[in-house]
Amino acid sequence: MTMTLPREFLPDAPVVAPDVTLTSLSEEVSGRVLMDRAPLWWWIGFAIAFALFTVLIIQMGWLFIGGIGLWGVNIPVAWGLAIAEYVWWIALASGGTIVSALFFLTRSPWRSATNRIAESMLLSAAPCAGLMPIMHLGRPGLFYWLFPYSNVMGVWPQVRSPLWWDFICLLCYILMSIMYYYAGILPDLATVRDLAKSRFKQIFYGILALGWRGSSEEWRNQRIVYAIMSAIMAPMVVSVHSVVGLDFAGGLTPGWHDTQFPPYFFFGAVISGTAVIMMLTIMVRWGCGLHDVLTGYHLNALAKVMLVGSVMLGYAYVWEAFGPIYGSDVAERTEFFQRIFGFTAPLFWSEKILTVVIPQLLWLPLVRRNQLLLFLISGGIIVGMWQERVMFVTASLEHNSIPSRWGVFFPTLWDWAALAGTIGLFLTLFFLFLRFAPIVSIAEVREVVEAERSK
Amino acid sequence: MxxxxxxxxxxxxxxxxxxxxxxxxxxxxxxxxxxxxxxxxxxxxxxxxxxQRLLPGLMFAAAVLGAAWGYWIQYWDEALNYPLNVGGRPYNSWPAFAVSTFELMLLVTIAAGFFGMLAVSRLPRLYHPVxxxxxxxxxxxxxxxxxxxxxxxxxxxxxxxxxxxxxxxxxxxxxxx
CATH class of the missing domain: 3.30.70 (Alpha-Beta Plaits)
Structure with a gap:
């Protein structure tokens, strides 16, 4: 008996709408950048984002004066929301690189229109991730001591520590992502430059485009380097998020001391990063009116990646439970049962529902075609992953190896301000990307348009 | 004219x-x-x-040099300049240096590719007769x-x-x- 899925997309369904031409594509996408006045929704979104960003400024100012006692962190839970949100943000950013680099290597046609959204997202999320540990330092002004540089104190960082690896990973990751983004956007900046009417914009984008002409030699060099960069970025992002997992696996705290955490964290990055890209893609699609370039094909593909992420995450959760139950470490087992039945139980169970159970709906083609459902499921996944990171960080410290040192963590208003503030920073940066840079890779979608035309 | x-x-x-x-x-x-x-x-x-063989070659050379540089700063720090005895572990504890060596190698490779691409294409060149x-x-x-x-x-x-x-x-x- 063969199973038929009548509502499934046909394998040769168009990636872009058939009426998109090279001319309309360039003008449509560049038009969003070159318009004299941003639309009302952009100003409203930007105002909200910026208001949240000022919350971050106030929070940081007060934190740097008052110290991290403003937050709910204390002994035994010395790592609170800041560290959990560091992991959460870097996971969201990593998802952007996975979609962009990995699916460039597989030559997936849907990657062409979504990769710029993914990369803009990652460049907006990475600074949020970077701020979290700096705010958590207690002596934030001295964070540069992490750099191995020659100084009069004669003191050097301890490079055997996973925390230092983490610093190097994040630093390299941000620098590499900027270069990867710029190598990809160069031809699009030239398109914007050539379409610009006002002298100021011609000069502004002219300088940014570095004089790109689109000669066959420039294209050849760009493609060679971009392909090698993608092949580097894909394992790079796996290593970055694995090292975040090693920060925890390197500690002896029950619930953290497990070799599975590098891949476990990476699986979380796949699902949560794709979920953010899904939400942003749907919003950009409606906000910018790019329905013909960002089609159902893209949402369907992203939904499948999210589904794979959810299944991988479910697998990791099974082993997370198997370890403490099968092993003989009493502290591990106690911590695990405290986590699933104790103070953090609501976080634990609702998180499993949001990230593993509900995403199973994505098996149905009907759900993958419904933008509202996709939006809600993605939002649920992002919230769920936040819960998971928070529970993972705090529950282990709450129930450490010495029962007399047990305690609970509860966030204060300033913890929430840090979360709201970094969301503000993220959205502010993303809205700026949306306004000043082409949000769809025009050069790459041109190839898709030509491929569709010649079919 | x-x-x-x-x-x-x-x-x-x-x-x-x-x-x-x-x-x-x-x-x-x-x-x-x-x-x-x-x-x-x-x-x-x-x-x-x-x-075009120059760019891949350049990136490969950068990878080798980047890895060597990444390992060297860690080796110099931990084994030569500021040796710190942590539980009797060797000063040159290469497994602990592997991660940062890897990251720094990739950073140097990508930077070489990015700037090499611009240099080989003779960019930035803001004006061209065409x-x-x-x-x-x-x-x-x-x-x-x-x-x-x-x-x-x-x-x-x-x-x-x-x-x-x-x-x-x-x-x-x-x-x-």
Whole structure:
């Protein structure tokens, strides 16, 4: 008996709408950048984002004066929301690189229109991730001591520590992502430059485009380097998020001391990063009116990646439970049962529902075609992953190896301000990307348009 | 009057520009370049037949040097300059150095690729004579442009013009800069 899925997309369904031409594509996408006045929704979104960003400024100012006692962190839970949100943000950013680099290597046609959204997202999320540990330092002004540089104190960082690896990973990751983004956007900046009417914009984008002409030699060099960069970025992002997992696996705290955490964290990055890209893609699609370039094909593909992420995450959760139950470490087992039945139980169970159970709906083609459902499921996944990171960080410290040192963590208003503030920073940066840079890779979608035309 | 830089022809499909490039090459023209809105498969091999080996080689060399540099700063820090005895572990504890070595290797490789790409393409170069052509602006949008430069050995403006007409160019323009 063969199973038929009548509502499934046909394998040769168009990636872009058939009426998109090279001319309309360039003008449509560049038009969003070159318009004299941003639309009302952009100003409203930007105002909200910026208001949240000022919350971050106030929070940081007060934190740097008052110290991290403003937050709910204390002994035994010395790592609170800041560290959990560091992991959460870097996971969201990593998802952007996975979609962009990995699916460039597989030559997936849907990657062409979504990769710029993914990369803009990652460049907006990475600074949020970077701020979290700096705010958590207690002596934030001295964070540069992490750099191995020659100084009069004669003191050097301890490079055997996973925390230092983490610093190097994040630093390299941000620098590499900027270069990867710029190598990809160069031809699009030239398109914007050539379409610009006002002298100021011609000069502004002219300088940014570095004089790109689109000669066959420039294209050849760009493609060679971009392909090698993608092949580097894909394992790079796996290593970055694995090292975040090693920060925890390197500690002896029950619930953290497990070799599975590098891949476990990476699986979380796949699902949560794709979920953010899904939400942003749907919003950009409606906000910018790019329905013909960002089609159902893209949402369907992203939904499948999210589904794979959810299944991988479910697998990791099974082993997370198997370890403490099968092993003989009493502290591990106690911590695990405290986590699933104790103070953090609501976080634990609702998180499993949001990230593993509900995403199973994505098996149905009907759900993958419904933008509202996709939006809600993605939002649920992002919230769920936040819960998971928070529970993972705090529950282990709450129930450490010495029962007399047990305690609970509860966030204060300033913890929430840090979360709201970094969301503000993220959205502010993303809205700026949306306004000043082409949000769809025009050069790459041109190839898709030509491929569709010649079919 | 300004000096003649070359003659450009505008084509409306990728196939047309590829045919034109192949034909020009066959007739002995060497100093010409195509400007396209996206990389046309095979066009670069017609105009620049020698394969581009410099960039991958450069990136590989950068990877080796980057790894060596990444390992060296850690080795120098932990084993030579500031030896710290942590539970009797060796000063040169290479497994702990592997992660940062890997990251720094990739950083140097990507930086070499990025700046190498710009250098080999001779960018940034904010002005180029071909920008003077009115038809050129569409090469970054929806048209495929070929420019035969006046420095070519066989260049003769009227012959080139006739050649482009035969190849079915949409528009032909002299570039003066």
């Amino acid at each position: 300004k000096a003649l830089f070359g003659v450009i022809a505008v084509f409306d499909t990728a196939e047309a520009v590829k045919n034109a490039a192949a034909r020009l090459r066959q007739q002995g023209y060497r100093t010409f370049e195509a400007y396209t809105p996206y990389p046309v498969e095979g066009l670069d091999r017609i105009i620049h037949p020698r394969p 920008f003077e052509a009115r038809a050129f602006a569409r090469a970054s949008r929806d048209r495929f442009v070929i420019c035969i430069e006046a420095s070519d050995r066989r260049f003769d403006a009227s012959v080139v013009r006739r050649e482009f007409e035969q190849l079915g160019a949409e528009q032909i323009e002299e570039v003066r800069a």
